[in-house]
Amino acid sequence: MDTTQSGLATAPLGHEELARIDAYWRAANYLTVGQIYLLDNPLLRESLRPEHIKPRLLGHWGTSPGLSLIYAHLNRCITARGLDMIYVTGPGHGGPAIVANTWLEGTYPELHPSVNHSEEGMKQLFRQFSFPGGIPSHVAAEVPGSIHEGGELGYALSHAYGAAFDNPDLTVACVVGDGEAETGPLAGSWFSNVFLNPVSDGTVLPILHLNGYKIANPTIFARISDEDRMSFFRGVGYEPFLVEGDDPESVHQLMAATLDACFDRIAEIRADARRSANGKPVRPRWPMVILRTPKGWTGPAEVDGVPVAGTWRAHQVPLSGVRTNPEHLEMLEAWMRSYRPEELFDATGKPAAEILDLHPEGAQRMSANPHANGGLLLRDLVLPDYREYGQETEGHGRTTGEATKVLGKWLRDVISANPDRFRLFGPDEVESNRLGAAFETTDRQWQADIYPTDEHQAPHGRVMEALSEHLCEGWLEGYLLTGRHGLFTSYEAFIHIVDSMFNQHAKWLDSSAAIPWRRPIASLNYLLSSHVWRQDHNGFSHQDPGFIDHVMNKKADIVRVYLPPDANTLLSTMDHCLRSRQYVNVVVAGKQPALQYTSMDEAVRHCERGLGIWEWASTDGGQSPDVVLACAGDAPTLEVLAAADILRQALPRLRVRVVNVVDLMRLQPETEHPHGLGDREFDTIFTSDKPVLFAFHGYPTLIHRLTYRRTNHDNIHVRGYKEEGTTTTPFDMVMLNDLDRFRLVIDVIDRVPGLGENAAGLRQRMEDARHAAREHTRTHGEDLPDVAEWQWPH
Missing domain, CATH: 3.40.50.920 (Rossmann fold)
Structure with a gap:
């Protein structure tokens, strides 16, 4: 079997570097277990007693060792290569692992001084996790370095690509859980590489975390043949590298060699693309990693006579009766001591020097990267005066115009004025929704083959179209969360496809607004056209205005819904929406010829009043x-x-x-x-x-x-x-x-x-x-x- 491993260095890590990475990984695992289980006695200065254990055991252990292994090795690459990198965690339920890494890097203590590098700080770290008044069990907005909640699976890869667009120096490491890989949105997201320009956009490194199980079932990717799995990823345009095993030392060496090969290949792709930037576009075969390690790796092998590590039973809490079962309590202590905490933390609870030396410094830390706190990088849009684009009217209700067609001319110039921070997203409907004026100044971004009969397809463009509302929504969310602006246009009836994605983003906005160090981001703007009352020709399936109802269920601080009656009010409304921050704005407007009711001055005043x-x-x-x-x-x-x-x-x-x-x-x-x-x-x-x-x-x-x-x-x-x-x-x-x-x-x-x-x-x-x-x-x-x-x- 060809696993794209030929030519890899056999042992790229020297003895000392291997020891440092392994110590860092063991420390992250120790902190992860502590967050799931402990209220007190964080350094195990005494034998565990029931009162040291949380009354409710919440969290997910199964994916966590793999997440921390990846994190440790990416830190090595950042330091060695000077990379600008963020980490998108598809298995967001592995929250305690990511929190552990942000604590080791020092970002978490900087933002939460009471959770510092000390024994008391470690105790607070453990206590707050998934605890009343603390932080969620998933990778939520409260976790520094995150742009992706991950509680609902399927959106990691589209978020990662959205973050990479227009960020040519950014690398987005995206961990995709093998359970998540079964979802429809994620399945479509693999094709995002068709839209990534290696000259003007950043890099996405997908890492499929293949640990074999979901909550109670095996995963599809783990049970199909190696040949089929590798063929699948080659078929969607990647060069897959396989890292597998259960011996830590050999996995560390293979992971280091693989990431070195991946980043060498990425540098080669980008250099080649820049040399041939004016030639015929060539779609590169980007590298990806398949990491195959046991579920719940390094955890209890067997509990109550049944296997746990390497099975679905390791998914959440491997030892569930710790407070009441002395045998489980003893197993927990043995598990935690297996990481040799006395080597990892000094007498005060501070991580050992060799661990602190591993991670990058300052903003190079993935948990402190400003791209993961996009409001820090957000720049206002340069917006042309929308009043100059208005529909001329003769009285009220006597002039016919097409509202979205008028808006399209303004959006054309918004795109021209903001070539690095505004994109238009839509599922093959930009032209259909009468926004075709955008193509007077830009094209649809596209890295695959282009035929002479194609129109407005090019390697670089500001319009992102794929026939997947999930993909468009995910791209836009990732784009916004990393400090840019955009607009999603869709048929009204089919925007329901992203109901749940909207939910998650609205919740993120609500949570992040209450976090002092999170800076406001640009609003998520929807333009819903081809609406219920003008879908008479397409019939019942295209007639549904219910997205408004769905949006209105969210908190008042987050959502806004606008129903401009004509072109001039639509222009005024959209200008307001693109200037706003930290909202979800839903604008419903028709595209068909219709009567116009307001002059531009009247429209401005009417929209100001609401x-x-x-x-x-x-x-x-x-x-x-x-x-x-x-x-x-x-x-x-x-x-x-x-x-x-x-x-x-x-x-x-x-x-x-x-x-x-x-x-x-x-x-x-x-x-x-x-x-x-x-x-x-x-x-x-x-x-x-x-x-x-x-x-x-x-x-x-x-x-x-x-x-x-x-x-x-x-x-x-x-x-x-x-x-x-x-x-x-x-x-x-x-x-x-x-x-x-x-x-x-x-x-x-x-x-x-x-x-x-x-x-x-x-x-x-x-x-x-x-x-x-x-x-x-x-x-x-x-x-x-x-x-x-x-x-x-x-």
Whole structure:
């Protein structure tokens, strides 16, 4: 079997260097076990007693020895080669191992002085791990050097590549667990090397940690043949190097030789690429490492008569009854003493000199690298004045434009002005979502073959497109977390694919905001187009506005949702989002030709307010209205205005107030969200006792969730998407969901006191109009001209 090991040095480590690396590794393992088990007696100055043990044993031992082995050897490479490197931990559940390494490097004590290099500091290190008031058991934001939580598996490699883009001097070592490698997102991430430019981007070194087991099952990569496994990784473009064994000395030597070969090969790839930068692009075969060592290596071989080390039983806590079972307690002590702590720490608890000499210094430490605290490196975007890109309008609701197409011209120049810190991400939908102007200044980055018939594919570009929402999201998150800016554009219905990734990133932002040494990063910005109301041609599968609901479940300090009704409000909104920090901003905007309602000056003021009365569409004359017609979203806005027009003509004495909402958070009370309206102001706009008919882009229940505490909530009636869809016409879509202008007029008649009996004829005409519109679509396959071509008449 060819394992890509021919030509490796047989023993690159001298006796002293081997001893130092092994001591460092043993120290990390000792500290890892201590975090899982101990409350007290950190240096084992006396025999362990039950009161020294934590009441709840939490943590994951199985992956930890491998993580620390990798960490120790990467430190050697950083020191020897002057590398700028961060460490992405796919098996983030191996948190105690990474914490142990950050403590040994001295970064953790610098940030947490009470957890210093002393016996008391070690005790605090052990006590705080996965303990009330302490730190999580996973590699969370609290762990210095991390950009990746790892509690939910599958995203490590896409984060690593995102960190490498536009970071030509950065190396990202990415450990992928063999269980994690079975997830869909990770499986797609191997192809990220197709997008990595060896001249302008950094290096990703994937390390598949092959220890054989998940929680209770073997892993696929561990049980397929060696030939198939190596063929797989060659097939996706890597040069795999195998390190395997269970004898520490031989594994240390092989790991050192392998990493030397990998970094020599990386240097060669980058040098060759720079020499031929102006020639035909050649996709390099980047090295990767497959590390095959036993699960729970160096831990108990057998517990209660069953094998543990090298099996799935080592995944979490190998000895579970330590507090109550004297035999387990004795085994734990023997396990910890097997690392010979008296050689690793001096009498005060400080790591021995040979251990401290192994790791790099200052910002070269992986736990102190500023790329892993991206806010330290974040630079503001150079943003052109969006006002100069505005859609010219003739009055209100009489000019047609394409909102995202207008935005695309501004984004084109954002890309030009920020060639090293802004990228546009999307799953093959940048052109589809009418942002094609970006290709006037850049291309899609692509390192694979390019055919003469291809358009906008090049080795270097600012647009990142792969038909995987997971991959785009992961790339963007890694890019943001290391101090850059970006925008993710997607079809609205399919952004749900990354629901869980959004969850994890939002939680990271929330946690990191409370950590003093974590600096704010650029916001995660979503632009959702091809939305529910204009997916009439693609049908039911493409009709889902529920991502907004999902986002709104997160903390108010983190999330923002915007529904600009036209091109100018979209420009203003996006400028605000790209300037913001530490948020998740969701912007929903249409791409199809649609009426434009605001001049640029009006759009700026309207977006600053977040919501407001459109006096030009209202008939209340500034007095108390009989009814409020509210809207949020471009299609609901159109239907509300058309309904207001019908009411103006048919019921000229009815006082109608039209309110448009751009910033959905304005509907919440100020006590619930920083953008929220106070009750007095809310009542001033929406009234405290009049019917409010709210036409909403998404599911109606969300508006009720946001307004349930308001004085007039019982009078708020919401029309929105109610899961009625098919392949049909735009107007038939809104009729299917009772959001159409005729239905809204009927709602006004039914809900304004005293109006019903005086407007019975109008109500009947509205029912007839709905019937006629439906018949027309069924006969002609398109909407009635009077509906499709409607404009605001005044």
